[in-house]
Amino acid sequence: MNKIRVIARIDVKNEHVIKGIHLEGLRKVGNPNELAKKYYENSIDEIVLMDAVAAYYDRNSLSEIIQKACEEVFIPITVGGGIRKIEDIQIALNAGADKIAINTQSINTPEFITEATKIFGSQCIVSSIVAKKISDNKWEAYTDNGREPTGKDVVEWAKTVEKLGAGEIMLTSIDKEGTKKGFDIELNKAVSEAVSIPIISSGGMKNSDDALELLLNTNVDAIATASTLHYKLESISDIKQKLTLNGIKVRV
């Protein structure tokens, strides 16, 4: 079995780390560079930096934060939010990002994923899928950080982005996001069974019990959490220890 990655998700608005519930009601919780460095030193496996407001202001302003983070953080960094053009990807990569998460632009222009993977490689392009449950075992994809419905079925869209060339999927449940009530197991099961690219699961984790429930019941490859770490609900080493004790392989 592959090692499961434990990822810190850091949502940023105007140089501050913010956290909301269902991606709304955003509160400041810290400085992105301080948190990134702290999580790195506490052996997090990867960091996701998301510009929480870029999508509807049509800009991406994370460059300085990425540049600074890369001087102290020697693990993979994924950057997303407001990526609209090939040039936006190039700027984020030049700043030091390893992977780029794309949502809104790919819904508007699906070929953007293919174009980006041809230039930067599949390993560089993460499709960010934001899902809202609409009925039993049915979810709709949302854009603009969970504001705009698209009419697209999440499982079908996941298959499409795989075909378009995306190297990974970051799957966020709006219903669970920020609630600390656990992952949407059915959603993660449905998507991870539909595609064969790695899935990063995001939204709803309070502690390792939630991670364990997800990992024992689905075939996802990574868990991303914000609340657990920002609100110090459980340490990274305690999460990893709990997973290891239950037969889930992680980086030690």
Next chain:
Amino acid sequence: MKIVIIDYDVGNVRSMLNAFKKVGVNPILSNNEEEILSADGVILPGVGAFAHGMENLNKYNLVNTIKKYTNTNKPFMGVCLGMQMLLDESEEFSQTKGLGLISGKVIKLPTKNKSHEKLPHVSWNEIIEKRTKWNNTILKNIEQQSDVYFVHSFITDLKNEDEVLSTTQYSNYEFCSSIKKDNIYGCQFHPEKSGEIGLRIIENFVNICKENIK
């Protein structure tokens, strides 16, 4: 001491630059032949498609420069795509010729078990010592089964097993995760993204360059 990171517009060089700075060296980013040939150590980074990487090496006339440099037996390290391009050829998309400094070819990572056969292989994974011992190499004082960060779909299939410095297991398949042939090194994983272990590997490379000057 002068370390050059080859700049040919393929992938993220800033992380590599920062990793060297972290271990106390300020490398030069360059694609200039004189600059490269006068270096004490050279890094060939790179991510993405093999053909695109070779195309850019050719665009900057770097193929002969790299061959001239490695002929001097000064330390050289290719990382990820930079390691794969050291081989004779790759089967990615279409057959493409590589630098031919290491005998073998680049093939798709074979996967077997349905539930875990995901590609690309994006994961922290363990490196294991084989015939070639790690002391006096870039893996000096690195513990067996240390975790390093991988992101790739293709692997190097070497002709000469003595040039395999470490292997890694994925989906029941054991592949070559680092290479050593004289002073030519290769890492399929990303040392610049592998936390403290990765920084130690980079520091080991720097020390090999220092000793080579003496």
